[in-house]
Amino acid sequence: MVSIKDVAKHAGVAISTVSKVLNNYPNVTETTKNKVNRAIKELNYVPNSIAAALSSKHSGRVALLMDPVRETRGADQIYMEYILGALDSARELGIDAITVFFSMLENMTVDDITRYLRSQGVQAIVVFGLSQETKVIRNLIQEEDFFTVVVDAPFVTDGITSVGIDHTEAQYQVAVKTIKENPGSVQPGESAPSVLYIAGRGADYTTADRTKGMKKAAEELKVSLSIRYGDFSEAKAGSIARVTGRDKDFIICASDLMAIGAVNALKETGRNIPVCGFDGIALMAYAGCDMNTVRQDFYEIANTAVKEAKRLMDGEKGRQVVMPHRIVRMAYSDIVK
Amino acid sequence: MVSIKDVAKHAGVAISTVSKVLNNYPNVTETTKNKVNRAIKELNYVPNSIAAALSSKHSGRVALLMDPVRETRGADQIYMEYILGALDSARELGIDAITVFFSMLENMTVDDITRYLRSQGVQAIVVFGLSQETKVIRNLIQEEDFFTVVVDAPFVTDGITSVGIDHTEAQYQVAVKTIKENPGSVQPGESAPSVLYIAGRGADYTTADRTKGMKKAAEELKVSLSIRYGDFSEAKAGSIARVTGRDKDFIICASDLMAIGAVNALKETGRNIPVCGFDGIALMAYAGCDMNTVRQDFYEIANTAVKEAKRLMDGEKGRQVVMPHRIVRMAYSDIVK
DNA sequence: CTGTTAGCGCGTTCAA
């Protein structure tokens, strides 16, 4: 393995000089810089990031923490896009990222986790899909032992950046669009259209925001609103749709999986009313649900999140980043290429 | 940060002694071992794996190479399970794993990739879903610069282990089961039932094996067999089903995604014949395809693959590992909990 | 069985 020493020798300079041009330090003549770069090329040298990390005491390593629930394989797309987006941006920024699932952290204390991550040279963490129930992770974040970026959760301090879409606005828009696009589904003679909103899990940080958006839409459109919590469970959303959805004109769901559950439940009862979801995953179309959702661009969110992590490691302060979203209609024909 | 030196001092022994108990070396008295362990506990010491890797020259780090195609989000489950399985077993074995997608390696030469991985301290690679078309990766494997485990591809040398199911047998079984379970779908008066087999991509290592299994089943059951290549494309499988499937009694597909494409194409034409897939992903059930597939247990395969990588790093020779498979019927009700 | 010592490859003072 060719090391910095070989490069130095080959270029006829000192090791430290090579290190300086590698790290773009000032105070290096163009001439020597060229010499070094030529040597690097000729020897096909690649810096050893392990050694660099050990020496500099900051690895620039980031851990991606997420919780793909084993039971809901249909939603894997979300996590895959998170991972793809995060790794792409890590690669681009030249920092390395490791993926850590909550399941690997089970029955570990905050201290255990901190030590584990430290031993791995982790300097920053990016947390996806945090819920208030995940106490350990929440404490981990609040300990601020690492530079932290949280996706879809309201934490912002000097060391914590928050990234996510505006869930209130997104839910508002998708609800309005769904109701307005389907005026015919209101029973004739009915005074006000009725909407069943199947919200997520109360403990989830996004739930309150989305519910607020739904309420705003209901007020503006003067529709009567019933709210139930489906806990992001497809089965539970199905039950709710069967019972509470019986006399409603619209069902609006806080997740695609719940929308699928609701639609399939309705099919059994023979009813056919507009249902909309939220996440914009391909599964919707496969499940035969041609309906509105919010396109969340998980890839972009994760991509940005890692960039924000890098920003924190570079000494900048935490901040809140609001990502754009857009409303789309998922259709099978758009999926199959 | 508390280091090995602190532990040594605290325990009143030499640094190397601490290192020895850390790495379970022989020739250490129980007494000193206890002293050291106590010190470790008291100081809350965590070994720095970065330093260990630098010093020992073998990081035990493994890179997971895979190629989740961005267009087929429905099949993300496969990659998620690969990742989950691999990371779980890496965590269990105490080695760290990084995930690398083919897309991150685009327009890099074998040399570039080797250097990149080396710079990351990668010692072993696990390659998922290799196709003969991916020349660069194939060359990377054959260079044998890293300990290598390939999933579903026929490479075995002293430094390369191959892990996967028996695709011939699996395809044989699922085909037989599908045909036997649906005797009624054969047109009355017809001499021999006819089967359309939509194979994968010719360049894929699994394709030949699966096709062999299909042929064997066709011979045994005395059915006439037509073979077309769907290239694992849902759309292409749809076209094939529409055209070539028009007069067939069964359609058997080499992947779930193609099965879904075929089923949806058939729906348009109003025909309803048995169709089976292969991978056993949840999407099948969501897509309303209640049909046979091979349950491949991607999680288990990846889990095993990483263990095999560890085995290679421990100095054992490469070998072939055949994983079990089983045939299941995917139904929506089994998916939704 | 335990301790001493020499690196691993690199970043970083501090003199020159």
Next chain:
DNA sequence: TTGAACGCGCTAACAG
């Protein structure tokens, strides 16, 4: 502007 030297935390001979 350059280079020599030290140390990051640890492993691995080797000596005792």
